[in-house]
Amino acid sequence: MKQEGKVWKYGDNVDTDAIIPARYLNVSMPEELARHCMEDIDSAFAGAVEAGDVVVAGENFGCGSSREHAPLALKGAGVSCVVARSFARIFYRNAINVGLPILECPGAADDAESGHQLAIDLKAGQVRNLSTGQVYQAAPYPPFMMALIEAGGLIPYTRERKA
Amino acid sequence: MGHTLTEKLIAAHLPDAHASAVWPGDLVQVAVDLVLSNDITAPIAIREFEKLGVERVFDPERVVMVPDHFAPNKDIKSAEQCRSMREFARAQALIYFEVGRMGIEHVLLPEQGLVGPGDVVVGADSHTCTYGALGALATGMGSTDIAVAMATGQIWMRVPETLRIVYHGALRPWVGGKDLILHTIGRIGVAGARYQSIEFVGPALAELSMAGRFTMANMAIEAGAKAGLFAVDDVTRAYVDGRVKRPYHVYQADDDAAYARVVEIDVGQIEPQVAFPHLPENARPVSQAGEVHVDQVVIGSCTNGRLEDLRVATGLLRGRQVHSDVRCIVIPGTQQVYLDALREGLVEALVEAGAVVSTPTCGPCLGGYMGVLAAGERALSTTNRNFRGRMGHPDSLVYLAGPAVAAASALLGRIAAPEEVLS
Numbered sequence: 001m002k003q004e005g006k007v008w009k010y011g012d013n014v015d016t017d018a019i020i021p022a023r024y025l026n027v028s029m030p031e032e033l034a035r036h037c038m039e040d041i042d043s044a045f046a047g048a049v050e051a052g053d054v055v056v057a058g059e060n061f062g063c064g065s066s067r068e069h070a071p072l073a074l075k076g077a078g079v080s081c082v083v084a085r086s087f088a089r090i091f092y093r094n095a096i097n098v099g100l101p102i103l104e105c106p107g108a109a110d111d112a113e114s115g116h117q118l119a120i121d122l123k124a125g126q127v128r129n130l131s132t133g134q135v136y137q138a139a140p141y142p143p144f145m146m147a148l149i150e151a152g153g154l155i156p157y158t159r160e161r162k163a
Numbered sequence: 164m165g166h167t168l169t170e171k172l173i174a175a176h177l178p179d180a181h182a183s184a185v186w187p188g189d190l191v192q193v194a195v196d197l198v199l200s201n202d203i204t205a206p207i208a209i210r211e212f213e214k215l216g217v218e219r220v221f222d223p224e225r226v227v228m229v230p231d232h233f234a235p236n237k238d239i240k241s242a243e244q245c246r247s248m249r250e251f252a253r254a255q256a257l258i259y260f261e262v263g264r265m266g267i268e269h270v271l272l273p274e275q276g277l278v279g280p281g282d283v284v285v286g287a288d289s290h291t292c293t294y295g296a297l298g299a300l301a302t303g304m305g306s307t308d309i310a311v312a313m314a315t316g317q318i319w320m321r322v323p324e325t326l327r328i329v330y331h332g333a334l335r336p337w338v339g340g341k342d343l344i345l346h347t348i349g350r351i352g353v354a355g356a357r358y359q360s361i362e363f364v365g366p367a368l369a370e371l372s373m374a375g376r377f378t379m380a381n382m383a384i385e386a387g388a389k390a391g392l393f394a395v396d397d398v399t400r401a402y403v404d405g406r407v408k409r410p411y412h413v414y415q416a417d418d419d420a421a422y423a424r425v426v427e428i429d430v431g432q433i434e435p436q437v438a439f440p441h442l443p444e445n446a447r448p449v450s451q452a453g454e455v456h457v458d459q460v461v462i463g464s465c466t467n468g469r470l471e472d473l474r475v476a477t478g479l480l481r482g483r484q485v486h487s488d489v490r491c492i493v494i495p496g497t498q499q500v501y502l503d504a505l506r507e508g509l510v511e512a513l514v515e516a517g518a519v520v521s522t523p524t525c526g527p528c529l530g531g532y533m534g535v536l537a538a539g540e541r542a543l544s545t546t547n548r549n550f551r552g553r554m555g556h557p558d559s560l561v562y563l564a565g566p567a568v569a570a571a572s573a574l575l576g577r578i579a580a581p582e583e584v585l586s
Contacts (some may be wrong), residue, residue: 026240
C-alpha cells in the first residue's frame, strides 16, 4: 500500500466544518462533496487538488463532528493519504472505515511544506519526503487495524468475517 | 489496581462472558444497548448497511433515527435524505420520531427514557457523548461504524485512558454547566482529552441539575474526548426512575483506579464564560469580553435547549425588549420542552420580548437554516462549536456562552453579563 503525491499543508485543529462545511451535508456522494472540500479555509484546494495528493496537518486533524462526509470528501477529491501530528478520534475511525489512508507522523508533518512530494508506505509506517530526501518512521498500526485497512474498510472487513 | 467508571462500563459489555476486565489500550468488541443516527448521518449508514448483505437490524427496539438536523426539511436534497431515513425506519420498524414528535436527538433520547445508567450507546453524531450525564458510556462515531452496529449489535473500541476532572467549591450566581465546561475546555484545550474519556466528579457537581450535567457531558467531544461521564447519584435517579423503561445498572469507579491525569477546578473562581472564535478553548470570563456587538443570539441546541435553559433565558428577557440590532432565536430542544415552556408562559414572554421561538431543530448550530450568518456578522450562541463558518459565511463569527449570557447579550446588543441587565 503505497501513496505518493504533492503536499497540501495545513495547521492544527483542522475541523470537520473546514474539511466539508455543514451546508453541503444535504448530499453524501464523495464526488459531490469533493467539490467543496476545504472550501472555507482554502478556496484553491478543490479546484487544484490532483489524484494522489497528500494532505499534511498539525495536531487534532478532523476535530468536531462525526460526519463521515469529511473523509469521503477528501477521498472523493483524490487525496491518497492524510499525514498529521495527530487525529481526532472519530475522524481517525471514519478514515480507516471508508478506506482513506491516514498516518500519525509528527516529524513528517512538521517538516513537509506545500508543494513537497511525499511517498508513504502505510504498512511499513514510513514517510519519505522526496523533495528533501528525509525519511520518517511512524508508529505501525496494531494488527487489527492493519487488517481493517487491508480489507478496504470496515464494511468489507465485516463481510469477510461473516462469510 | 482498580478500574475507572469507563473501564467498568466497557467490561460489562464484552460479548465474551469469560472476559471480565479491560485496560486502556485494549482493542475490544463491545455489545451496544442503543444505536442512533440522524437525517445527515443515517443516509450513509443505510447505504453501508445495505452493502453488508444483512436483511434486518440486530434489534429494532434498540435502533433510533431522528430527523433533526435539516428537519423540518430545509430544501429538496434534505427532504430526500429525510425520506430515505423514514423509509428505512418504517421498513425495519425502528424507533423513529417524525416531525411534530421529534426533538434534537440528545435532548429527546434521555427525555423519552431511551438511555439509562450503565448503557453503552453509539450514535452517528459527535454529541452522542451527552448521555454520559446519565452514567452511560455514550460516544459518537461515523456512519459506517453505525451501519455495522445496526447490523451486529456490536462495535470495536479502543479502551480509552481516563481524565478525571474534580470540581470543588460553590457555584457563583449565573454560573451553570455551560460555564463549567467552557472553562474546563479553556483549561485543557480542544485536544486536551483526545482519545480519552473524561469523568466529571467532585462535590461542586452534586448540586448541578441534570440539565447542567447534560450540557457538560455534551461538550466532552469539544476537548477531543470519546466520552464524558458522571457517576449516578440521587439527582440522576430522580431523573431516570419512572422514565427509563429497561432495568438499568449503576457502576462506580474504584478508589484505586488509575487515571491518565487528574485536573482540579475550584468553581468558586469561575464567572460566566464566553468562548471566542474560532475554537471552544478560547474561553474567557464574560467580564473580559470587551465591547463585542452581536447581530444574532441563538438559545437552544443539544447543549442548552432544555426547559431549565429556557427558564434562565426567559427570566432575563421577560418584560424587556431584545435589542433592535439583534435577531434572537430561541429553539426548545423537544416538543415536550416546547409544550412545557408554553404552559409555563415562557413562550409568551419570549415572543413579547421580540424573540423568535422555533420548532425543535439543530438548524442554526451548524449553519443549516433558521439563522444562517452573513459575512462579517457575529452571533452569540448557546450551541457547542464556534469553528470558522460553523453558522454560515466563513467570515462570520460565533461566540459560545450559556443561556444567561445569551439573554443578556440579546437585550444589550453586545456580549454582556446578566448583572448588567439587572442593574
